[in-house]
Amino acid sequence: MCTTPLSAQADPGGSDAPAATAKHAGLYTIHGENLPFKEGTAELLIVSPTGDLSRRNLSSVKEPVKDGAFTLTGTIDQPLFANMAFEWTNEKGEHQSTATTMIIEPATYRTEFHPENIFTVRGGDYNEKRFGYAHSPANVDISVKLAEAERKSAIGVDPTDEAAVKKAQKPLEALEPERVRNENAMIAYEHGILTGNADPLLKLFTLMGTIDPPYYSNSSVAKRRMVDDLETQLGPNPLIARVRAMMTRSQARVKAAGHFEVGSLYENMTLRDADGKEHTLSDVLASNQFVLLDFWASGCGACRAEFPFLRKLYKDFHPHGFEIYAVSVDEDAADWTQALAQDKSHGEIPWLNLLSKSFDSPAAKAYGLRGVPANFLLSRDGKIVGKDLHEWDLERKVRTEIENAERSRGG
Template sequence: MLKTLITAVLGLAALAANAQNGFTLNGKLSGNHEGQKVMLTYRADDKAVKDSAIVKNGGFLLKGKVADAVKAQLTLKELGEDKSPMTMEKMLAQDAQEFFLENKDITVTGSTIRTALIKGGAAQADYLLLNSQLKPLQDKMKPLSAKMQQYSKEKNDKAKDELFPQLRAIRVEMNKVEDAFIQQHQDSYVTLDLLNGRSGVIDVEKIGPAYNALSPRMKASSQGKKLGERLKVATKTDIGKPALNFVQNNTEGKPVSLASLKGKYVLLDFWASWCGPCRAENPNVVKAYKKFKDKNFEIIAVSLDDKKEAWIKAIETDGLPWIHVSDLQGWKNAVAGMYDVKAVPQNFLIGPDGVILAKNLRGEELDKRLSELIKN
């Protein structure tokens, strides 16, 4: 009897412990949202996770478990699915809010999701603090952003160009606020999220010291480990380091190696047919290629396409007469992985000795740098 009682008590204790290991998200909305759907979305192990609940008597409840605190989003939707394409206007009009989800009791209270107060967990407390510090600058930016959207609809490029300096100045001030937060909160998932947000293209000199200053707990988290691994790769492909050799097939299915171009100045260019900024940059690259192609200069372009037809068509349409390679694996392209390419366009200028001389030269910068290097 005693043994059975002890077993039961231990079982209840285990259940209680397991319950504490998960999150409970309890919402209470004062507006008229009866029957609407609340969507919870976040990413775990690079996969999208979705859950939902229906608002009943003004409330909703969601439960689950996350490995680490993670940025998530709550969105309130009508029960009927809207199958029309997502537009910028629709995205901005969504009744949604981002927050940090961790295995705690979390409360959501307000008249809408957008304006609700979301509380629960240390990460969300940090996020609320950062948002309170950024709010005065965000309030300055909102009317300017609204004007920018208006001018875009009107195709008033002159007015848009005049707004950019004001928006950039506010963004600089926001960066300063975030920088101070990063320095003061080195054991925060919010700091780790800020660093990840700045790491689409890793600047080793900026990201490296900030990552090294993180607490052991942050470095040991899932996102911390991934950023650490990316930083190692970025360090290997930084300016002054030997370019990593690779072999991929060209448009005819024949293998081409980077090493075969040693002795020349080489632009290693990452792009894709579906990448608007890449296609917009191509005329500048064509101009530089025509100017220097007979002066010991070559381009090898690695495409992040997954459809050969689209890749070939873009090469022909944009008139790109240099070397093209791809494994047609999209974002899983092996060379992109070697060079930690998480955003395109990106490029690396490599010297005749195979050492990386510069990164991400845009517009006239490529022509200017090649003019400095190639004198005759």
């Protein structure tokens, strides 16, 4: 455990930070050994400094994991954000994956695996300083504890049994104070970079992914001023342009999302299912009492964890005029169809499943979608009667709305 107070730690972006004007181009190497699996793949996904954040602007370097070891090498023109990801099949034949964010620069890196498939990538000046607290024993310790408690809470428990799940999650709830303390320490660390005498490029990397509320808020005047200051110090930089684009995009999403509160009217859409058949939301509403407009993605664990609840919800209420209009925002249709095939192995998915490619698709932009899972419960008249309801809260809301509707009709 890291017991040194954040205020007593060295400036995370102190005088030994790389000069902002230096040329950071060259060879990188990422090496790992003694991984918790013998065979699999190691992949580095590097985010392009220009363009949007979609998959088409990611470059990939992939190598096989053999005998629990791998080595990735390549060249980089400037430090950039990247994702380090692993995939493998466990002894039960189950697909496993894990990933983490890093900054790739000309340096030598090593991976450090911890229990529950949590790992860090160590090395590189910007990477070490930007993720200094994320790499700390304190953060790794609570991350492992939370992952272990989450995993154990699901063993032998019916996810749709509210009482059983709440009982199984008591150890997880007991960790909440420790989780909050750790999050506050992370915020303090990142705030120290943003407000201290740190290298401007390090500040830029921190600003792009910080959880520090004063600077992460998309309406923050302080954030815009900081971007202006960084541009003055760094000069023309595609990452500056990306930050500005992200801020503009987020503000547009916030504005759009403001039109879809409870009591507002829905926005219509027409999307295709896996067979290419079109389904218009207004038509689905016209033939049902209530429709759940559910946005999700194949790579969203929380989204797919809701499938057992949706199955139960559909089984209980579809005979009473309830339908689900599920919209995947996967960029790759293959990811979407693969996820559906995997989840169908655990039970039927009889509701409507449709694709609206990426968060930049018309449907996602219309609703101001900023993340998944996200949902809207719609009544036949097109009004939003519930928003971002999940698990048992969603079940109770649907039940109440249907009972009230049937009672008003004398049903």
